[in-house]
Amino acid sequence: MTWTPLHAKIQRTIHRRHLFERDQRLLVAVSGGQDSLCLIKLLLDLQPKWAWNLAIAHCDHCWREDSQANADHVENLARNWHIPFYLEMANEPVNSEATARNWRYHALTKIAQTHHYQYVITGHTASDRAETLLYNLIRGTGADGLQALTWQRPLTDHIILVRPLLEITRSQTEQFCHDFNLPIWEDSTNQNLQYPRNRIRQELIPYLKVNFHSQVETNLAQTAELLQAEVEYLEQTAHHWRLEASVKGEKQDLQLNRQILKTLPLALQRRVMRQVLQKILPESPNFEHIEKLVALITAPNRSQTDPFPGGVTAIVQGDWICMIDR
Numbered sequence: 001m002t003w004t005p006l007h008a009k010i011q012r013t014i015h016r017r018h019l020f021e022r023d024q025r026l027l028v029a030v031s032g033g034q035d036s037l038c039l040i041k042l043l044l045d046l047q048p049k050w051a052w053n054l055a056i057a058h059c060d061h062c063w064r065e066d067s068q069a070n071a072d073h074v075e076n077l078a079r080n081w082h083i084p085f086y087l088e089m090a091n092e093p094v095n096s097e098a099t100a101r102n103w104r105y106h107a108l109t110k111i112a113q114t115h116h117y118q119y120v121i122t123g124h125t126a127s128d129r130a131e132t133l134l135y136n137l138i139r140g141t142g143a144d145g146l147q148a149l150t151w152q153r154p155l156t157d158h159i160i161l162v163r164p165l166l167e168i169t170r171s172q173t174e175q176f177c178h179d180f181n182l183p184i185w186e187d188s189t190n191q192n193l194q195y196p197r198n199r200i201r202q203e204l205i206p207y208l209k210v211n212f213h214s215q216v217e218t219n220l221a222q223t224a225e226l227l228q229a230e231v232e233y234l235e236q237t238a239h240h241w242r243l244e245a246s247v248k249g250e251k252q253d254l255q256l257n258r259q260i261l262k263t264l265p266l267a268l269q270r271r272v273m274r275q276v277l278q279k280i281l282p283e284s285p286n287f288e289h290i291e292k293l294v295a296l297i298t299a300p301n302r303s304q305t306d307p308f309p310g311g312v313t314a315i316v317q318g319d320w321i322c323m324i325d326r
């Protein structure tokens, strides 16, 4: 087996970030594209050192003419590598990017549950991270959207999604596939410039590279990495203050102490209120909902908000903001 700098890098990343341990069951999500091929080859090469149980999962969205051929291609690779292959097919064509992503994570979780895999692993790269950061920045988002693609996130109580390639760029995975003659399945929809994602990848990033900074992808990915740690810290601190400001027991999150909240910086006031609203509203709170609740921290006695979705209204009663379900 040829050992390359990318093998060394991924091995270091797995150790340093404690992504997996020895002897674990890893389900690798392989589309057939260059990133996931690079991922599975690296994991197969590291497998003897770690004694993992590897398998490949492929999701057929049934939205391209070559979907079936793509799935067969990935299945053949799994057969050649002597590892199990699991296929999930969409019942009806999944035709928007967001629905496709949701369906895919659902399908991967189902395979992992059925076959007892602790980890689902995807080939997201630093380039994906840079693109996600730009995409969310353009759409308008707080720091939470800019932290863009975390190293790990739970899919269920027992299954974790892991993205070990977040420090590797798409040009590196391309070079790796080329060096090892890995048969990439070219996804024709990646060329479709109707999708904003593809325009970011094919037009915006190359423009930024030529006109602003040749390492723009790595720089943006590092920004996402820094923001991730900051968001985590702020969320934990906000959680602490939510518990401090809220009455204990059954009415937790329904009565909040204004004297405590007043001492906090605005960034934490907003996060506390967002966490409270996430607990009590039937849907995700938006910017306006959070601002209305923050305004009550300093508003005159008996001020109140319009009803939030689900019918709850917030009202000031002396030192307290009370949530009232009318």
Ligand SMILES: Nc1ncnc2c1ncn2[C@@H]1O[C@H](COP(=O)(O)OP(=O)(O)OP(=O)(O)O)[C@@H](O)[C@H]1O
Binding pocket: 028, 029, 030, 031, 032, 033, 034, 035, 036, 037, 057, 058, 059, 060, 061, 104, 121, 122, 123, 124, 128, 187, 190
């Ligand atoms: N149809 C699929 N089946 C299984 N896994 C998939 C599929 N599509 C995407 N993934 C997983 O999600 C990751 C990111 O998806 P994305 O759509 O950005 O990748 P892609 O461009 O289709 O393919 P690749 O990342 O393999 O080059 C992939 O690296 C792969 O691990």
